[in-house]
Each structure stands twice: as C-alpha cells, then as structure tokens.
Amino acid sequence: MLRKVMLCFAIACLVFGSAVAYAGEGIPEEDLVAGFVYIGPIGDGGWTYMHDLGRLEMEKAYPKMKTFFAESVPEGPDSARVMETFVRNGAQLVFATSFGYMDFVQEVAKKYPKVKFMHCSGYKRAENVGTYFGRMYQARYLSGIVAGKATKSNVIGYVAANPIPEVIRGINAFTLGVRKVNPQAKVKVVWLFSWFDPGKEKEATLALIDSGADVIAMHADSGAAPQAAEEAGVYVIGYNNDMSKYAPTKHLTAPVWDWGKVYTYVAGQVIKGTWKSEDIWWGLKEGLVDLAPFGKEVPESVKEMVKAEKDAIINGKHVFVGPIKNQKGEVVVKDGVAMTDEELLGMNWFVEGVEGDVPN
Structure with missing residues (x-):
C-alpha cells in the first residue's frame, strides 16, 4: 500500500x-x-x-x-x-x-x-x-448558474457522496446558483454513502437521468458520472478536476481544486x-477553488454572468445571504443576513429547490 x-x-x-x-x-x-x-x-x-x-x-x-x-x-x-x-x-x-x-x-x-x-x-x-x-461552495454556486441555464426539463440530478456538512453545503450552494437564474428548476439528490465507487456513481447517474434530469452534477471522486452522462447524451457538471476528458461533448464546467x-x-x-x-x-480569492474551462455549448452570456458573480465573491460577496428558505418553504436565513462560517460548517438541512432527504 x-x-x-x-x-x-x-x-x-x-x-x-x-x-x-x-x-x-x-x-x-x-x-x-x-x-x-x-x-x-x-x-x-x-x-x-x-x-x-x-x-x-x-x-x-x-x-x-x-x-x-x-x-x-x-x-x-x-x-x-x-x-x-x-x-x-x-x-x-x-x-x-x-x-x-x-x-x-x-x-x-x-x-x-x-x-x-x-x-x-x-x-x-x-x-x-x-x-x-x-470554500468549494463558492465554485459550486457558480457551476449552479451554468446548470440552471442549461436545463430544459428543469430537473437537475446530483450524485452525492456522504451526507456530511461539506457535501450538504455544496448541494445547497449549487442549488442557490441554479435557482438564481432558473427559479423553477429542482435539484434531485441521490446518496452514494461512499467517496469513491465508480459502479455506484454510474448507477446513480443513470437513475437520475431516468427520473428526468437533463443535467447531472456530482460530489464523487471518479469520472464515472461524467462518462455515464456523456453516453446518455446529457450535460454534466464535473467535480475536483476538469473532467471534460470523460465527457468531451457534454461537460459544461466543474468546480475544481x-x-x-x-x-x-x-x-x-x-x-x-x-x-x-x-x-x-x-476560496476563490486565494485560488484554492475555481471553475474548469467552459464547454463549447456554454453561451457567452452565461460565461459573462458567471464571471461577474465570481468577481463579486472575490470582492466579498457572500453566497449564503438571506432570504434563504428550507425545503418546507420556511425562511431560515432572514433577508440581508449572511450565514456565519460556524453555521456553514454545521449545515445539515437542504435549501428550497432540493429534492431528497438528509439522512440521520
């Protein structure tokens, strides 16, 4: 070993x-x-x-x-x-x-x-x-804007590793980005309960596509989800790395480290x-997180929107600023209030627009 x-x-x-x-x-x-x-x-x-x-x-x-x-x-x-x-x-x-x-x-x-x-x-x-x-949630938010503009079915699938605050925070940030540009879109979550399992990642991707998702996002460690999306002809937002080699025609971008x-x-x-x-x-300011290059099918108008949001975050804009509602439609972060780091680090609930449960 x-x-x-x-x-x-x-x-x-x-x-x-x-x-x-x-x-x-x-x-x-x-x-x-x-x-x-x-x-x-x-x-x-x-x-x-x-x-x-x-x-x-x-x-x-x-x-x-x-x-x-x-x-x-x-x-x-x-x-x-x-x-x-x-x-x-x-x-x-x-x-x-x-x-x-x-x-x-x-x-x-x-x-x-x-x-x-x-x-x-x-x-x-x-x-x-x-x-x-x-602060990967910053790049997740930006990638959500891309996904929200790309979906036609208004169903976006999310292949998620383990239900810990890190992953939940990323799903929520992504969903905030999606719904900033497409308030009708929903993000469906399937849990893997694993960090690295290419077989499960592919199965989860296909299940989400079968449920109507025409864009796939992910928090998983291999290229299996992008490969499955490419084979199915569905757009994909990668993770960790520029995963365009796994989905050469359908990769839109990826939050990267x-x-x-x-x-x-x-x-x-x-x-x-x-x-x-x-x-x-x-985070983005220090260059620890970023977005991978955009795929050919991402419109210039979307690229410009993402750049503006990225610049705003680098200059101090908070991703998690109220009003933010939970899945029940209840306001959990009041208008104009930014969530603290402690609140983000302990996040164990989904924002409005996410379909799926947070396991105990």
Whole structure:
C-alpha cells in the first residue's frame, strides 16, 4: 500500500478552533520529509488525483524536500497505522486528506508531538494538528448558474457522496446558483454513502437521468458520472478536476481544486519555523477553488454572468445571504443576513429547490 516517492469540519469548530500553537524551529528544506494519506487511488481522476497534483506542486516549489504517500487507505484504524509508518520513515509533516481520518490523526498526533499533522476537511485541532479545506461552495454556486441555464426539463440530478456538512453545503450552494437564474428548476439528490465507487456513481447517474434530469452534477471522486452522462447524451457538471476528458461533448464546467496552494504554503511555514496549528479555509480569492474551462455549448452570456458573480465573491460577496428558505418553504436565513462560517460548517438541512432527504 505504502509507496515511497522520493524526490518525485461542523459546529465543533467552536470547541477545537481555539488551539493555536507555534511549533518552534524550522526544518531545512533538504531535511523535510512529508507523507500523504489518500482515500482513493491517485489515478481516480478526481479527489485523490488532485491532491497528488498538489503534492507535486509543493515538490516543485521545494525540490530538496522529500515526500511519500499511501493510496486507497480506508477511513479507519488502517489510516493510523499508515501515519505511524510515515513517522517511523522520517516524516516530520503528515497530510491526511479525507474527513474520516480525523480521530485517527488526533490519536497518532498525541504519540508524536514533534510531528506536524494537517487534516483536510476536519474540525479537530491540537498543538501539532492543523486543519485545511477550501470554500468549494463558492465554485459550486457558480457551476449552479451554468446548470440552471442549461436545463430544459428543469430537473437537475446530483450524485452525492456522504451526507456530511461539506457535501450538504455544496448541494445547497449549487442549488442557490441554479435557482438564481432558473427559479423553477429542482435539484434531485441521490446518496452514494461512499467517496469513491465508480459502479455506484454510474448507477446513480443513470437513475437520475431516468427520473428526468437533463443535467447531472456530482460530489464523487471518479469520472464515472461524467462518462455515464456523456453516453446518455446529457450535460454534466464535473467535480475536483476538469473532467471534460470523460465527457468531451457534454461537460459544461466543474468546480475544481488546486491543493498545491495549501501544500506549498504549509511546507514553507514548516521550513521557516512559522508553522502554527490553524484552520485554513481558502476560496476563490486565494485560488484554492475555481471553475474548469467552459464547454463549447456554454453561451457567452452565461460565461459573462458567471464571471461577474465570481468577481463579486472575490470582492466579498457572500453566497449564503438571506432570504434563504428550507425545503418546507420556511425562511431560515432572514433577508440581508449572511450565514456565519460556524453555521456553514454545521449545515445539515437542504435549501428550497432540493429534492431528497438528509439522512440521520
């Protein structure tokens, strides 16, 4: 499982968010070793693939440091064993790249207080544990505008991984974008209860198409949904990466990651001795999230609309500003009120326009 490649979150944030500690002296670049724990294979074309590109971007910025990684590590005790193996092999910096690693990061970090750990999408921090994620909901909102303009049936399907606030927040932001330009459209959600399962992703896509969806969006880690949409002749909004290679004629755009922005920043802090336990939550402004290039069938007028909204967000516009209604039509965010980060991190309800349930 372990491949050496040498030279090559929730309301609980309020509880754990106060941990800010400086880690002491820096580590020379040539002595720095970093390990990456991946939930999927690096060839998944999505989530893990983009994290690995980020690792390589960090290596390019700091060519004297060394890295290694383990792919397809389950969100369970195996992840703790992998992280301990990293440390025994000299890692002073460990990146754990999936939400379910959270408690195991805490467990291992307690054993190795001199090692710095960074956990992606979690909310628990400690003196030697920081967290990082991106405001992907901003790019989701923009992609919703594209989808809302593209649908003719006013039914948009959403292939969703696991029912945690990160995914729910993305669905809601996407739906707000859809209904900004098409108030009659609905977003149907099918849950996978998995991050990476190409078979399920394809089945869910086809089920949504059978239910009337003429645009598919996704929060899943492979290119299976775009492939299925392409084969069915249905438009698709990808995720993680520019997935146009999976749907060359039907790919409209995709909310995408540039993890190298974070990894290069963190490595630089460790080298300079300025690393501290913090929660990094960057967005469009910092370039951690963005949209993939538009497909040929996206009209210029839609591109211009998306650009205007993107510029507004970069300049401070909030995506989640009231009035916002829930699925029952009740106003849950009052007119002119922006939701706080804490509220976004604990989001467990759907906005008006979403069809589907949030499982307990």
